[in-house]
Amino acid sequence: MTTSVSSPPAQGSASRSLFAARARGLTKAYGNGETRVVALDAVDVDIPRGQFTAIMGPSGSGKSTLMHCLAGLDTASSGKIWVGETEITKLRDKRLTRLRRDSIGFIFQAFNLLPTLTALENITLPMDIAGRTPDRAWLDQVVETVGLAGRLKHRPTQLSGGQQQRVAVARALAARPEIIFGDEPTGNLDSRAGAEILGFLRHSVDALGQTIVMVTHDPVAASYADRVLYLADGRIVDEMHAPTADAVLERMKSFDSRGRTS
């Protein structure tokens, strides 16, 4: 992974090489006055480079909002966010778009692909948009890894849901982004296809040093991560390293019951 040293941010430089994304005092609120709803309440978070981070939490906990803000899809009400060395909270749409194109990969729950493009065209789309030629060898390796060789000429409608998500993973990996965000990437898949996708993600972290952040509510999916962050009411309430599915489930249950009693 390349670590550029240009334009160092104001804050401590030692931490930079360690984190692919960071947020300080990240607050996101909707509405004003009485109708004001706080989705994120002064969140501080560090996403270490080369790690697989899962974000969990009940519906409405702000996990998706956190991911959207970190990925530059949504704007923060206050606080600061860095992706790599770049502080993105001040960026205008144009720079933000370029950042997403060049430094961030996305895997959504559904509707990841353009129906008019073939699988291969979908994979290289971010690079095409940027006007860059894909690194052929790397592309082949990615396609090989996700097992799509042979299906590259297919249109999305000719692929199964699992295959479509594999194309999405390949697209995210192909551009070698600083960080990949997954928004419930296995939410629409059966457990076998889901396990496959999660396997690829795990592999890309271990073998390629890719940084991945994934929002999920599935304890099994979360167990593939290096670290799990728990969100509730817009705050990070807990953290778990080297999670297992059972441990995650237990922890979730305890939040759930606490949530109900409070």
Add this chain to the structure above:
Amino acid sequence: MTVLRASLRNFLAHKGRMALSAVAVLLSVAFVCGTLVFTDTMNSTFDKLFATISSDVTVSPPKVDNAQRTGTPDTLPGSLQDRLAKVPGVARVVPEVSSQQATVADSRNQDIGSSTGAPTIVGNWNPTQTRSVTITSGHAPTLPNEAVLDADTAAKHHLAIGDTLRVIAGPGDTKVTVSGIATFRTTNPGAAVVYLDTPTAQQVLLGSHDAYTDYALDAAPGVSDDQLKARIDQALGGHAYQVQTAAELTAQNQKDIGSFLNPMKYVLLGFAGIAVLVGIFLIVNTFSMLVAQRTREIGLMRAIGSSRRQVNRSVLVEAVLLGVVGSVAGIGAGIGLAVGLIKLMGALGMHLNTADLTIKAATPLIGLTVGVVVTVVSAMLPARRAGAISPMAAMRDAGTPADARAGRVRAALGVLLTGAGGTALALAAKASSTSKGSGLLAIGVLLTLIGFVVVGPLLAGLVVRVLGALTLRMFGPVGRLAERNALRNPRRTGATAAALMVGLALVASLSVVGNSMVASATTQMDKSVGADFIIQSGNGSPISPAAAKAVHAAGHLSHITDRTDVAATVTAPDGTKDKTELAAATPSYTDDLQAKTVQGKLIDAYAEGAMSVPEGWAKTHHVTLGTRLAVAFTSGSTARLTVRAITSDDTVFDKGAMYTNIAEARKYLPADKFPSNDMMFAAAVPGQQSQAAAALKAATADYPQVKVRDQAEYKSMIKQQLDQLLNMIYALLALAIVVAVLGVVNTLALSVVERTREIGLMRAIGLSRRQLRRMVRLESVVIALFGAVLGVALGMGWGIAAQKLLALAGLGVLSIPWTTIAVVFLGSAVVGLLAALFPAFRAGRMNVLKAIATD
């Protein structure tokens, strides 16, 4: 009831998506209603005008069927006044002088007549004039050489009391001073009107102090118009004069003006019809897209028990609502349009009063019917498709509707129709007579149009790919995305482009025909026109004898030709009487216009007792060289002329003319009944071209109505006239094109809404706003260019077939107006860009998060 409520809610919920369809309905209905209101207003204005100016009874010279313009109107003797005054029941006799064969010039010798074709009317000031005008400043003409001028003309030419005018007519030519300005009480139909005192009017216009053009009679109290007319008929004995009551005169005037207004009305309605046709494509597309977008919703309704009919009906109810809203707004807009047209006519010199705005009860009814029927019929197909949606659709993850595969049936039908149409066009091009061919041409045009509409979606794949390869590829991945988007729903792209195609095909075909006309005329002029100069009267009236005399006096000319049309009835050997005109000219005319003959030599037709007939006429009536024809002139005398030449019909100039020597014609008509020259020709002494031109221009300088043109000037005049006509047609077609452009906007805007999630995805993975907007713009340009390709291809086919057919009638040269074609393509690209402005803006504004959020 729930169905109705659901439709109503849907309609309101999708107001924005319906808006452009409503605008299309609005525009079509507005054009229809505007035309009706405008022509009705014109009619009622004229009715009012005619009713106010008609005297109880008017006595005028006998009506001649085959009137010819001698430069002097027909007159009644002055002695008639006393005879009329003695008829019991006549309260007043007003002798009137009026002529439309005069030219009025200002002090700089510029014709002050209307430039829009309305006449110049010069008359005597008499008591009946106060019915139509009032003198608003100055006084009536009392002294010789005083004149009253109408206020509109005075304002237009900056003339005031004290200014000098020149009145030029056949019998006289005099200078008069403006003594008063008259303002119309009702409407000035655009004419330039000058009133002189009676003796001056008689002398200048009629050449006699003992003649009038008509007598206006007022009935005594208690005597009806009809009674008075009967008494006068009796007193005058027989039908030597034309005696008309106010009602009859008004009716006749209405009929005359109707013969001008009605064709105008139908032509305008025709163009409105084209706009309606184009609107249909737009509405079909809108409903198809709305149905496609609601697939899941409709599937749910079906799943919970709605019947096909209910779904079908709910879509149609929406169509009715759209039709009603669009039509009602359209009726209002139509009235506004009519008011606008009236103001426009005012600017052109015809001052209609907006207070006379005539909205017949039928007008809104027609508008509403057109709007609602068109909308409902357009929605029929999409409604059926909605009904056919399976309840399973509710369960499917709809995303975007899958590629609609254009069916084999469509392909076969389209190819069949286009093929049949093409064959009809080819046959029309090869037809042996224009009458036979024109039917084939019409069938061919219709079938190829429908064929192209049907086959359009199939062609979309091919043409868009070619266009993409030519233009889009240079825009890289964004261009490729645009191309794919244009291709993803060929039916939609096809219908959108077809709407544009209709207008552009008409533009292309008319420009081919028009250009060929100019080219043919020019070619034929080069081949057959020997005259160096062509002399005509600018306002379409004949060349006054004085002007003709001046032309004859000009120097440096080797010959001068007089030419006029003489009314005559020609009796063929088979007994048919043909009321026609002879082209009577000096023999040098054969050099000026070297008309081709199929038999005999043209110059022989100018020998004593000789004439020529055209080919087609000769064939129909079995006339050959040597046939003697009885030619009856309006004077009553009949000549027996021998056919010495038969001319070819393959000509642009003088088509169907029967030539004879002007000296021959003069034998049978008294000088005062002989028409003035309608055209004159002159050839310069070799080598003295420029001196001759100068001499002619100097000689005619005194006659502002006479125009001298050399060949080049004449050619450019023909081109100008045709261009003017074409431009007018293009302007009327613009409406259809505007509706088609709305269609492009509509399709794109709805597509953008439909592709919300895709757009969100692309934005998320790094497509910039600029790239996104460019993608939408390129898609739009490609659709517009596709429409242009279809339209130009179709239009060229029509135009070429029409030219080949009209080659029988002298349109021998095919000339493709490449500039116009290039402008059509460029214009379409620009239109595509403009159409994409709003949809692209909307796409760019789309909230990425909302777009990708799963619902």
